[in-house]
Amino acid sequence: MPTSSPPQTDMTPAHRKLISGWLFLLCFMLLGMIAIGGVTRLTGSGLSIMDWQPVSGFIPPLSHAEWERLFALYQTIPQYHLQHEGFGLEGFQRIFWAEWIHRFWGRLMGLVLLLPLIWFVVRGMITRRLALRLFIFFILGALQGAIGWFMVASGFRPNSTAVEPVRLVLHLSAALLLYGAILWTAFSIRWPTPERHAASSAARLAKRLACFTIVLLCTTIIAGGFTAGTHAGFLFNTFPLMDGHLIPTDYAQLSPFWMNWFINKAAVQFDHRLLATLTALSIGAVLLVGLKATDLGSKAHNAFILLGWAVVIQYALGVTTLLLVVPVWAGAVHQTFAAVLLGVMLYVLHCLRGTKAVA
Incomplete structure (x- = not known):
């Protein structure tokens, strides 16, 4: 966890307030992500989506045929046979939406980070050093999505109904590391002088x-x-x-x-x-x-x-x-x-x- 950060003394007070507020919003969204992840885990919903589509996954199933295809995929994994066999398409949809919202929220956070960052850079409102740091945060966020899929994939093993605890801890730790880094950066921008x-x-x-x-x-x-x-x-x-x-x-x-x-x-x-x-x-x-x-x-x-x-x-x-x-x-x-x-x-x-x- 970072313990120091160079103050952004070349920013105007208005810019510091705007940019730190944007980063605080991202931290609030990360808290939401952690909460949704907890619900997903506790309801056993994390294994309901069998594929990882970083871009097209923004769009939920829009037809009955697509729902049937996804449900058929879910019926191939051990969790269905050991915990949910016979609960039907309606039951599958209930656990599907928890996991889909979790993934959608992560993609939305990526846009909330990247699009304002590009605008701030174009307008010259942040330093190159800060821009690089924030872009690294975006890369780490994308990596967190990959870690999430790495975690979910462990639940597809024979006789498994949940993800491996070590991979779950890795996913949670990466989220908290990103949260702490963004929060510390926001503090340093809002209050640059100790x-x-x-x-x-x-x-x-x-x-x-x-x-x-x-x-x-x-x-x-x-x-x-x-x-x-x-x-x-x-x-x-x-x-x-x-x-x-x-x-x-x-x-x-x-x-x-x-x-x-x-x-x-x-x-x-x-x-x-x-x-x-x-x-x-x-x-x-x-x-x-x-x-x-x-x-x-x-x-x-x-x-x-x-x-x-x-x-x-x-x-x-x-x-x-x-x-x-x-x-x-x-x-x-x-x-x-x-x-x-x-x-x-x-x-x-x-x-x-x-x-x-x-x-």
Whole structure:
């Protein structure tokens, strides 16, 4: 995740506001993409489209014959025979639309990025360096589509009804990396000059803790991806104990031991719980130190308060999702708000950029 960015000092304030607003819109669309992806995963809709058509896929099926062709393709994969055999064309259409909207939203985001970028370059409103960075974001977005298809293709294997967890985590991680990079760039354009903070021990410690915490948060989100990919969230639906134990009795049933972290559902869910709790405690430490650092500006203090509310909401969403046995709405909101929490954490780090500026 980027931690610094050259300020766009040669832009006018109006241009900075316009371009950063456009990038914030893209980040909001990415949050929508993550939410739709969560719904697609939880409803088992991701395997309903058997081909990848980056351009013509913009257009949904327009005839009964086309619907029949797509349904016939779906009937060739294991998921249909193992989960949905006999649910008919109407049932297929229900899961098809969730996946089609997910792919359509990704294509729409590509246009929302590329077309304004071309216009800004033609009008000379952005620097070459920024234009190159934004074009790289477009390439990464296209690559994310390819990663998505790579993930979906893993669900077509014999006796498989879902995608491989590792590929799911790769797809989610790539989306969050792109989200973080665009968001940081938007912050740097909107607020190009860091607030000047005195380099007190409290301010420096708050910044170090924030850097450590964002690494811990990203690890927690990755663990959440494995929890989703292995369906480990359905195994123990009590909190804080798991089947009456703090640590599940079959945590280390696989050998070698490290395989438990990625395959053993009991271990996967426990690890996500543990990492989420450690992340919440680490954010608590950031708040404790940061709010007591009187030499930090009001912007940084407001960012700390926002972070506190965000982590409380996300932790509560996680527990709620677990206790309700992962309903679609709760699972999708929990997954999406993880990205919101990551964005708030990045905002805190951005506000602390100037901590070392004044001795």
